[in-house]
Each structure stands twice: as structure tokens, then as C-alpha cells.
Amino acid sequence: MAETDLGASGHDTHQHAGTAPMVEEVTDFEVLEIALRELAIEKGLFTAEDHRRYTEHVEQLEPAAGSRFVAKAWLDPEFRRLALDDAIAASREMGVDWLHPTGFGTPSDFTAFELLEDTPTVHHVIVCTLCSCYPRPMLGMSPEWYRTPNYRRRIVRWPRQVLAEFGLYLSEDVEVRVEDSNSKHRFMVLPVRPDGTEGWSEEQLAEIVTRDCLIGVALPKPGVTSDAVRPLHPAIRPVTSD
Amino acid sequence: MTVVGNSVMGDLSSQLRVALHRVQDWTYPDQLDHDTFQAYMKTPHDVGGEPDAPALFEDKEEEEWELNTFVTCEVLGWRGIWTSEERRRIGNVDLGRTNYLGLPYYGRWLWAIARCLVDKRHITLGELIERVSEVRKRYAEGSGGPIDAAPRMTGNIDGVARNRHHLDAIGMGDPQCFAGTAGAPSFSVGDAVVVRELPTIFYTRTQEYLRGASGTIAKVSYESLAPEDEAFDREDQQAEWFYIVRFRMADLWEAYTGCATDTLQAEISERWLQPAV
Structure with missing residues (x-):
């Protein structure tokens, strides 16, 4: 990982590759980030260990938890009832504790979680018009597009057009219900289990519940196990997995 | 190769508008009507329903500093330096419309950390300015090695002003900690x-x-x-x-x-x- 080839890294428009050991130029954001973290630790606001532990917590979050949650709700009527009644308790039952890692939850996600139950005539989609509120404990970090003013401006006013841009065309007998998660509740969509999945295991079902289905900009389909591929804006020095 | 997914957004000619530019950039109180006043007072984070053109929805690879910034913000909440709502106010509203729309997403989170630490008197602005200058110099000659924080000492965590919330909410969560009140x-x-x-x-x-x-x-x-x-x-x-x-x-x-x-x-x-x- 230490040796990098600029030409093959996919970052050839930049001066640096992702894991270059020697840094020739730092960005203003990197400088400010380091300066603030150093000062905060030196002043005793938090410790380097706090920062490391929280980073570990963030790095293990992924949308797979949400996929399993939905698959389980499709298969187990009792779990489904619990999930709709008390989604925090249902999360705990499947191993996601919203009180982690601080004992009172993550500061930005709070501990109020609600499942939005789709029916053949109601389709939910989530947004936060004011910032980017998103159920991180269930889905991990939000996708970039979810945070853009563009998505936030338009989905609450032209939802059918925006959903169509995601490839989701809804008929007129389906009510579109946009959930603007502007306060402490975090939301996730419980889609309708699609036809053609009879007899499937929880693992099989979880595979077709992609992150976009849980936001509500896609519907689960047999055979579709990943979100639509979008252009990826590369990082100068991306987060490394090690 | 550069990814140009949103090329339509860069088509400046289609976005040209008739501009009424006022050279006089001082306004007298009698020249501001109620609607204009409201426009100036609108919180810039409140974008729902604003007109915008379709854009290709893109993914983005996360920078190391972006993850570090996010984590620092959350740890400041964990340790009672602020609540996330203070962060949202500072980083999404206080900075004004131009910076709100112009800075990167996590650039605003970073701005909020700086503002909070100075406003709450945890650091002086002088300390921040000196440290930023020092960090930049550290890497200026390409001799800094991998980019990371190198605190000079571990501070004393006692004696730091912290909110009640980060202790009161333990074991209950938020908003559950307000139940019954x-x-x-x-x-x-x-x-x-x-x-x-x-x-x-x-x-x-x-x-x-x-x-x-x-x-x-x-x-x-x-x-x-x-x-x-x-x-x-x-x-x-x-x-x-x-x-x-x-x-x-x-x-x-x-x-x-x-x-x-x-x-x-x-x-x-x-x-x-x-x-x-």
C-alpha cells in the first residue's frame, strides 16, 4: 500500500495518489482540521483515544444493517410489528444499539427511529431539507447526493420528477409521501416485498434491499443487488481502510 | 480522467440572467421593504422548494480530513462541548448564504468546530491562527510525512466547561432524556x-x-x-x-x-x- 503509481491510481488529475507516503502539498481543510484537533486534545476537550474509538464506531457502520432489518421484517410478522411500533427496540434485537457509542446515542443521530411502511398505494422517500439528517446507525454515512442542496430543494416539491431521475417511475394510484426529517426522528423506508421472492431466505432478501431502497429512491427487485452506479468524484487523499 | 457528470450545471450561458447590480452597497433603512428584509433574514440551510435544475446525482469518495472532521464534531458532542444542534446552527446558518453554498459540506463542519472553540473560549483566535500557520509550515518542505495531528501534550480534561446534557442523557438517549418534562x-x-x-x-x-x-x-x-x-x-x-x-x-x-x-x-x-x- 505504501508504493503508489500515480498513473494507475485513478487520481491522475491530482498531484497526489491516495496513499502517497510523502506529502508535498496540504489543503487548507487538512491544515485547519489538524490544527483544531491538536488544540482540542491539548486543551483537554477530548482525548486522542476518544477520537480513535469514535472513528472505529463510524467505520463499522454500513447499510447492510438496514437491509437485514427489512428482510427480517418481511419474514417475521412479530418482528415487523415491533419494528413499526418501536424501531429502536427492534434495532436492538438485531444487534444495532442506538445508544452506542456514547451511552446516549451518537450526538447527531439522536435515538428516535421510525420505520416508514410502504404499501401498494403509498411510497415513502426521505430527505432532510435543512441539513442531511440520516439514520447513520442503520445505514452508515449518507451518500453525497443526499446532502446536496439540489436533492434537498427539489424532492419536496417535484418528488415524482426527482424519483424518475433515479429511474423510479410511480403510477398515479401510488401516493408519494416525502418525509422531511427536519427534527430528531430518523427514518428508513420499509419497502413492499416484491413478487418473485417467495421462499427466499433472509440473506437472499437482504441482498435486494439496497441503500437506495431504504432511502426510497429505488424499489427492491429480484436480481438487483446493488445501487445504480453513479459517477464517483475522487478524493485527493481518501479515507484508508487500514 | 476527470469525472464531468454534472456538465449541464457548468453550462454558464444557459444560466445567464439579467442582472441588476447595485453599485451602492450601503442600504438606507427606508430602502428595505419587508420582503427584502425577510430574504436577508432567511436561514440559508432552509432550501426546500427553491427552484433548481436537474443534476446528475453523484457519489463522492471521502477525504481523510472529512472523516476526521465528522468524528471531531461527534466527539465534541460526546464530551459535552456542544450539542449537534449548536453545530448545525453554526455550520449551516451562521456562516451566511455565500459561504453556505460555496464551501464543501465538511468544510462547513470544520468551520463550525473553529467557531465553537473560539466562541466558547476553549481556545483564543490567536492560538488558532498560530497553529494553522505552524501546521502549514510543518508540511511546506515536503518533510512532514503522513498528514496527522501531533498534539504537544494531553490536556487536563477536568476544569473544561461542559454541558449537562452529555451526562444527563446517558442510559436514556436523546430525546428520551426529556420525557415527562x-x-x-x-x-x-x-x-x-x-x-x-x-x-x-x-x-x-x-x-x-x-x-x-x-x-x-x-x-x-x-x-x-x-x-x-x-x-x-x-x-x-x-x-x-x-x-x-x-x-x-x-x-x-x-x-x-x-x-x-x-x-x-x-x-x-x-x-x-x-x-x-
Whole structure:
């Protein structure tokens, strides 16, 4: 990982590759980030260990938890009832504790979680018009597009057009219900289990519940196990997995 | 190769507008009418319903500093230096419309950390300026090695001013830590309500596009401090009830182009709601 080839890294428009050991130029954001973290630790606001532990917590979050949650709700009527009644308790039952890692939850996600139950005539989609509120404990970090003013401006006013841009065309007998998660509740969509999945295991079902289905900009389909591929804006020095 | 997914957004000629540029950039009080005043006072994070052109929705690889920034913000909340609502107020509203739209997403989170640490007297602005200059120099000759923080010491965690919330909420969560403190809710599921048209001053989480609109209570949510209090670290204030309110899209937007049955829900604090007459 230490040796990098600029030409093959996919970052050839930049001066640096992702894991270059020697840094020739730092960005203003990197400088400010380091300066603030150093000062905060030196002043005793938090410790380097706090920062490391929280980073570990963030790095293990992924949308797979949400996929399993939905698959389980499709298969187990009792779990489904619990999930709709008390989604925090249902999360705990499947191993996601919203009180982690601080004992009172993550500061930005709070501990109020609600499942939005789709029916053949109601389709939910989530947004936060004011910032980017998103159920991180269930889905991990939000996708970039979810945070853009563009998505936030338009989905609450032209939802059918925006959903169509995601490839989701809804008929007129389906009510579109946009959930603007502007306060402490975090939301996730419980889609309708699609036809053609009879007899499937929880693992099989979880595979077709992609992150976009849980936001509500896609519907689960047999055979579709990943979100639509979008252009990826590369990082100068991306987060490394090690 | 550079990814140019949003090339349409860079088509400047199609975005040319007739511009009325005022050379006089000092305004006299009698030259500002109510609508213009409201436009200046609008909180820049409140973008719902603003006109915009379709854009290709892209993914983005995360920078190391972006993850570090996010984590620092969360750890500051964990250790009671601020609540996330203070962060949202500082990083999404206080910085003004130009910086809100111009800085990268996590650039604003970073801005909020700096502002909070200086405003709350944890560091002086002089210390920050010197440290930024020192860090830049560290890497200037390419001799800094991998980019990372190198604190000179571990500070004493006692004696730092912290909020009550980060201790009070342990074992309960937030908003559960406010349960039982707001009395009886004024509204029940099914009640018809109107969102009050209160003035916007500095911060709110009640969107402009909902003000004055009629809706129906869909859920009695929880008790919590109102964002207008929480965003300013007012732990001394009274919690209130929040409600998920359901609106008909056709009641929110003139000439709504979707279906008559389409709806939108948002979560509103009690002070912003009144019974529909």
C-alpha cells in the first residue's frame, strides 16, 4: 500500500495518489482540521483515544444493517410489528444499539427511529431539507447526493420528477409521501416485498434491499443487488481502510 | 480522467440572467421593504422548494480530513462541548448564504468546530491562527510525512466547561432524556393544525415552505428542547412536544405537478403549531 503509481491510481488529475507516503502539498481543510484537533486534545476537550474509538464506531457502520432489518421484517410478522411500533427496540434485537457509542446515542443521530411502511398505494422517500439528517446507525454515512442542496430543494416539491431521475417511475394510484426529517426522528423506508421472492431466505432478501431502497429512491427487485452506479468524484487523499 | 457528470450545471450561458447590480452597497433603512428584509433574514440551510435544475446525482469518495472532521464534531458532542444542534446552527446558518453554498459540506463542519472553540473560549483566535500557520509550515518542505495531528501534550480534561446534557442523557438517549418534562401534549393524532408564521431570526428548524400551511397531526413524537433553544445551548429552557404533521403537497405548492393524493410529513415543535379554525 505504501508504493503508489500515480498513473494507475485513478487520481491522475491530482498531484497526489491516495496513499502517497510523502506529502508535498496540504489543503487548507487538512491544515485547519489538524490544527483544531491538536488544540482540542491539548486543551483537554477530548482525548486522542476518544477520537480513535469514535472513528472505529463510524467505520463499522454500513447499510447492510438496514437491509437485514427489512428482510427480517418481511419474514417475521412479530418482528415487523415491533419494528413499526418501536424501531429502536427492534434495532436492538438485531444487534444495532442506538445508544452506542456514547451511552446516549451518537450526538447527531439522536435515538428516535421510525420505520416508514410502504404499501401498494403509498411510497415513502426521505430527505432532510435543512441539513442531511440520516439514520447513520442503520445505514452508515449518507451518500453525497443526499446532502446536496439540489436533492434537498427539489424532492419536496417535484418528488415524482426527482424519483424518475433515479429511474423510479410511480403510477398515479401510488401516493408519494416525502418525509422531511427536519427534527430528531430518523427514518428508513420499509419497502413492499416484491413478487418473485417467495421462499427466499433472509440473506437472499437482504441482498435486494439496497441503500437506495431504504432511502426510497429505488424499489427492491429480484436480481438487483446493488445501487445504480453513479459517477464517483475522487478524493485527493481518501479515507484508508487500514 | 476527470469525472464531468454534472456538465449541464457548468453550462454558464444557459444560466445567464439579467442582472441588476447595485453599485451602492450601503442600504438606507427606508430602502428595505419587508420582503427584502425577510430574504436577508432567511436561514440559508432552509432550501426546500427553491427552484433548481436537474443534476446528475453523484457519489463522492471521502477525504481523510472529512472523516476526521465528522468524528471531531461527534466527539465534541460526546464530551459535552456542544450539542449537534449548536453545530448545525453554526455550520449551516451562521456562516451566511455565500459561504453556505460555496464551501464543501465538511468544510462547513470544520468551520463550525473553529467557531465553537473560539466562541466558547476553549481556545483564543490567536492560538488558532498560530497553529494553522505552524501546521502549514510543518508540511511546506515536503518533510512532514503522513498528514496527522501531533498534539504537544494531553490536556487536563477536568476544569473544561461542559454541558449537562452529555451526562444527563446517558442510559436514556436523546430525546428520551426529556420525557415527562413538557406536560400534556396540546394536540392528538388527527387534529387539524396550521403552522404559525413566526418571523425568522437567527435559527429555526421549521421550514419556510411549511409556514402558514394547514396539515394533520400524524404522530405525537416526543418531548425535547426546541431547536431555537438547543442551538444556543439553552439547557435551562422548558422542553416541549413535537409532532409529525402531514401536509397535502397541493396545499404546500401552487401548481403542484404531482398527484392530488401526494403528501409530505415534517416534525414540528409545539410552539410553531396552532389549531386550524
